[in-house]
Amino acid sequence: MTSPAKFKKDKEIITEYDTQVKEIRAQLLEQLKCLDQQSEARVQLLQDLQDFFRKKSEIEMDYSRNLEKLAERFMAKTRSTKDHLQFKKDQNILSPVNCWYLLLNQVRRESKDHTTLSDIYLNNIIPRFTQVSDDSVRLFKKSKEVGGQLHEDLMKVLNELYTVMKTYHMYNADSISAEGKLKEAEKQEEKQIGRSVKPEDRLVGRSPDPAANIRFEEKHQRRSSVRKIEKMKEKRQAKYTENKLKAVKARNEYILALEATNCSVFKYYIHDLSDLLDCCDLGYHASLNRAMRTFLSAEINVEQSKHEGLEIIESAIDSLDACNDKQRLMELYHTVFCLPPKFDFQPHMGDGVSHLYVQQPMQGELVLRCQQLQSRLATLKIENEEVKKTMEATLQTIQDMVTVEDFDVADCFQYTNSTESVKSTLSETFMSKPSIAKRRANQQETEQFYFTKLKEYFEGRNLITKLQAKHDLLQKTLGESQRTDYSIASGRRNSSVRKQDGNQIIPLVVESCIRFIIRHGLQHEGIFRVSGSQIEVNDIKNAFERGEDPLAGDQNDHDIDSIAGVLKLHFRGLASPLFPKEIFHDLISCVSLGLSLLGPNHCVLW
Structure with missing residues (x-):
């Protein structure tokens, strides 16, 4: 029989094993709960993404409609203008007007781009997230089934280990019990053998006494008892050998099962569990990657489209040119800006003389007047040149004011962790009220001075033009030969x-x-x-x-x-035309005849 101490120890081992198995079973249940939570969180994330892009689609569509209304509002005001017709015809319009039309076109372009963006969100990205959600739920269910099967297999292995361990403990207890009985039989045999042989019987040369027969019978009975004990010992020896073999086999099976169980548990936690998580994530990240990259591609293409439009506007801004616009304006309204014909001399009452009379006694007076004009012109030109220099310097100051490069607002778009408001960032820029007030006051004061000098310069130049014309006519008519600054021009006129x-x-x-x-x-x-x-x-x-x-x-x-x-x-x-009207048709006939003689190829080249 096993001792109470050994029985208590065996019970503690079984209890410890049960506790360990319960912990593993609880851990497996928690794993399934964790996967359930992960699946729910994943579905909720995908639902939030769908709701987000659905709302963003609505915002993009509203923004697109507002942009279209904005562009249409101002395009309607300009469709009937001459500039708009010229823009549609050959785009040969003033550079500021060109910037304005390109700006409106850019707004309409952005409107179309945001409509496309809204459509992509609604009809492309959201269905992708829906598909990812459905696939994720379906794959999780199948993965959960596989996980349940793995748990069953693992628990079966643990139960088998428990059965093998119980068998080992039982056979080992039987072996210990048989060993104890065998030792007890061996002790009885040793005692019985010691009783059957007395010391006096073992003395050599002693003659038998009359009571020898009685002792012989007692001795025979003792030997019979020894033989019984020997038989019992043999039986217990056989039983012990049998139980010992069973215990050894059970221990071998237990050790093998223990190794297999540990390997199975190791395989599940190290490999199977990882593969199971991979099954739950099968295609999830790749599908989500594709959906998000669709969003990224749409946004990047919208930005590229906007950047292309802004580059066109930037080119138009770089093409803002006052000189070219002045030329275009004069060409567009050439009848308005065309030089009118010269005023002809209108004789009075048949007076046919249309030139200066330089004969005596007028010649001396005209010569004196020509000299006075020349002196007056020299003084006026010096004075007007000084006014011109002052005017040009003032104009350069104004141009410096209006061309200062204060348009960079990149600092306003620097995203940092600072909690300062945008208003504080803009307070030191061009748009700050003190800066604007001071700048505009200086500019208006400079402009006032410039226009004052401009009027003075125009008045002086007008006077110089009138006096110069009189002087040149007098000089030309009088036929002076002296080479002065004005006689050079007179020589060319002659x-x-x-x-x-x-x-x-x-x-x-x-x-x-x-x-x-x-x-x-x-x-x-x-x-x-x-x-x-x-x-x-x-x-x-x-x-x-x-x-x-x-x-x-x-x-x-x-x-x-x-x-x-x-x-x-x-x-x-x-x-009178260079070619008289009377021969016009004859000239056309000659040209047509010449072209027909040259052939069709020459006609095309002509």
């Missing part, structure tokens, strides 16, 4: 007409323009077809009318199209 072939007179404007075109414009594409600068045409025309030759010399600092425009304008303004 050569305004020349004789060719004895009688034909060629005007200076025709001769000078043709000479310039022959030198510099024979290879120019579009000559006499492309319009030149109206401002330059007017300046050159005015110079020729004053008797000057602005095309003298070999300098090529004039626009060839403007020179051709001056020549066309001269022929267009002739009282």
Whole structure:
């Protein structure tokens, strides 16, 4: 029989094993609960993402509609204007108006982009999240089934270990019990053998006494008892050997089962559990990645589209040019800004003299007047030049004021952990009220001074122009030969007409323009077809009318199209056309006949 101490120890071992198995079972249940919570959190996250993008889609659509209304409101005001018709035709409009139209187009472009963004959110990204949620729930259910099966297998292994351990303990207890009985039989045998052999019987040479027969019978009975004990010992020895073998086998099975159980538990916690989590996450992160990258692609493309539109506007801003806009304005309203014809002398009562009378006694008076004009002009030019310098310096100051680079607001978009408000950030920028007030006060004061000098300069230049015209006419008429600063211009005016072939007179404007075109414009594409600068045409025309030759010399600092425009304008303004009207149809017939003789290829080139 087992001792109470051993029985108590065996009971403690069983209790400890039961406790360990219960802890594992509780841990497995907590694992399933953890997976349930993870699945619920995942579904809730995907639902929140769907609600977020659904709301963002509504916001993008509202924003798109507001942008469209904003653009339509101002486009409706400009559709009937001449600038809008010109913009649709060839976009040859003033640069500020071009910026305005491009800005409206950019708003409409952003409206379309945000409509597309709303559609992508609603019809692409949200269905993706819905699909991810459905797949996640389905895969979790299947993974949970697999996990339940793994738990059952693991508990079966633990139960098998418990059974093997109980069997081992039982066989080992039987072996210990059989061993105790065997030892007890061995002790009885030793006692019985000691009783059966007396010391006097073992003495050598002793003769038997009369009572020997009685002792012999007693001795025979003792031997019979010894044999019984020996048989009992043999039986207990066999029983012990049998139980010992069973105990050893049970212990081997227990050790093998223990190793298998530990390996199974290790495999579950190290490999199976990780694989089970992978099954729960199967495709989740990849699908979520695709959905989020769809959002990222949409946002990036919207930003790229906006950036492209802003680059177009930036190019238009860089193209803001006052000189080109002035030229476009004069070309657009050429009839308004075109130089009117010269005033002709209107004789009174048949007076046919249309030039200065320089004969005596008027000659001396005119010479004196010419000298007075020359002196007066010299003084006025010096004074007006000083006014011009002051005016130009003031203009440069104004330009510096209006071209200061204070448009960078990048500091307002620096995202930091600071809790300062945006208002405090903007307080030191261009838009701060003290800065604006001071800047505008200085600018208005400078502008006032500039316009004062501008008026003074215009008045002086007007007076110089009138006096210069009188002086030049007097000098030209009087035929002075002295070379002064004004006689150089007078010499060019005296050569305004020349004789060719004895009688034909060629005007200076025709001769000078043709000479310039022959030198510099024979290879120019579009000559006499492309319009030149109206401002330059007017300046050159005015110079020729004053008797000057602005095309003298070999300098090529004039626009060839403007020179051709001056020549066309001269022929267009002739009282009698260069080709008489009477021969117009004959000339057309000759041209048509010449083209037909050259062939169709030459006609196309012509």
